[in-house]
Amino acid sequence: MENGTELTGSAGLMLVDGVAYLDPETSVFEAMLSGWDRQQRVRAVKPQVIENRVGFVRRVARVSNQYPWQWTSAEVEAFFADLTSNGRPLAMSTMRGYECVLRLFLGYVTDPRYGWPVVCEQRFGSAPQMVLHEFNSIRHVADVECRPGRRPLSYDEVQALFDTADGLIEQIRARGRKGSVTAMRNALVLKVVYAFGLRRREAWGIDLPDFRTNPHVPRFGTCGGLFVRWGKSSNGSPPKPRTVLLVPEMDWVLEPLEQWLEEIRPTLIRRSQSALLVTERGSRLARRGISEAFQAVRDAAGLDPELDLHCLRHSYVTHLVEFGYPPRFVQEQVGHRHASTTAIYTGVSDDYRNRLMQKAVASWAPELWET
Template structure:
């Protein structure tokens, strides 16, 4: 059996031996957080994930004005209730995420293999206990808990968004202001996100070498597919990779990308920079700028402000389904591990459902014919 001292994150590895603290409580709490971060790093979790988790634990400690060995269920219940009130109350999924994070931390500090219970008993006369249980946490009873206003765009809304993005270019030129190249880039970027159903990070991370030929669709040339290297990763795993094919219903993107590659992008003077989306400073476009490109076009088009960039990915899934692509094909295109996830993205239109209904009626017409 592994001894506590050998486990990454064990108390003996993060507590300075032989040091007597005038105020041991904050020192032990800081060591707990360091140990938990160490434990998570050995599981190859992302640094941003670890940081957000430890920040939440610090936030909870500041709210309670107590330390983990003093916490009881009533404190976490009051904390969540506090976050549900005010001008910007948290949503159910956020509450569950917070509870899961705190539960994981308490599992760590109550695990005897890491020796924190013994350390706390010796120093403070009480050991930490688990404060989150089935009876005081949010139950996961619904498949989708996001904002119901976030949805796929209709075809008209997609067109309005792209028209607004193109219109920004003409507006900047008409005013003789700088920024026309950047506006053209943003317009091509948004069209690419939709035409390939990309996540923000996936679009941001594209390089020139990620454009691929498709031997089965030679007419698309170098724009037959994108090799996506920055797909959403599972816990502790590197980003997932996939190839997204250009589909005939979206092949209007091919001349758009060709113009970007041959005429617009060179105007930024990117030199040997491999990034597909570049800035005037010869650097890769930031992820925040990808969001801002959507928001600017959305506002110019007069679309609801709750719509965000990810709605284009929802739209892509919905529209491929409406184009009668098999669900498995759509699932592979967008990189979903489970078909149920793809189904959550789908919001087919009434027109599409009526077409399906009409097909069914046509197939069964003989049953209703009068002899």
């Protein structure tokens, strides 16, 4: 071996001694990518994430027409400049994500423990370098970098969304057309996502046994809580489960849930299927179908096209805060590891802030608030 190390993904394990490659540059580059793939799999990074990362590194190599041991800061800067010059500016978070991927890859191939610097120096006369540094990387100066349009919906907007979803059902029935069942399911999707503050994948993965009773609120029946099995994972961990309690302000979701479970869903199931959200053929509704349901109702309601399904989760967090629930409770409900993440989701209304101000003023200077 060219390198004695036995770390997973090392050059010594990815390259065979004594073999003369017909295309040495391409062969070493492919070995690098395969080694990086293995190194990430050892850390339990999701296969789709690895595939996307490797694909991006290939893209940089293809556009620059250079291999990693030939990259310079100028070349990488030119690549990122080209990304933003095609008339479709990328989101700041997307650009930062690309930089992070490239930094991870360069960190791997420049680490002497993996042997790639020695191999490249011996074979090609140059070694890969960390070409991203503080002077050519995006600085993180704001806590929130999401699109300004991704915001919590107001109470009126939430009501308009649900009224439109229910109205589409009546329109289809009045015209005698097919699709009323699909429209009912789409309306339920939006209501469940909002009432339990779910991410798209979490809603997609709901099975009937996931609904739980809450002995402290027996009037909620079998839907007093929801066991979320597909919570967002991090750092290679499996999905993080949690239980979301149905709060009294969201108990209106019980009626459409009951109608779906008792009247509609049984007519669609033709085989053993435990999914809550199913298609007219009885299969589990795809995640893309959940997003499409929101988009269709949003457009019919005339709401801002910048709003997406995840905005309902932002709305849930904001409205729980306005209802007066403690921050820790809200954090546990939505499954955030850090309170700062929950704070980013919160966009309380002016009415709520005014009520807080009135309460504060009345507590220390009630005469200033008397009318």
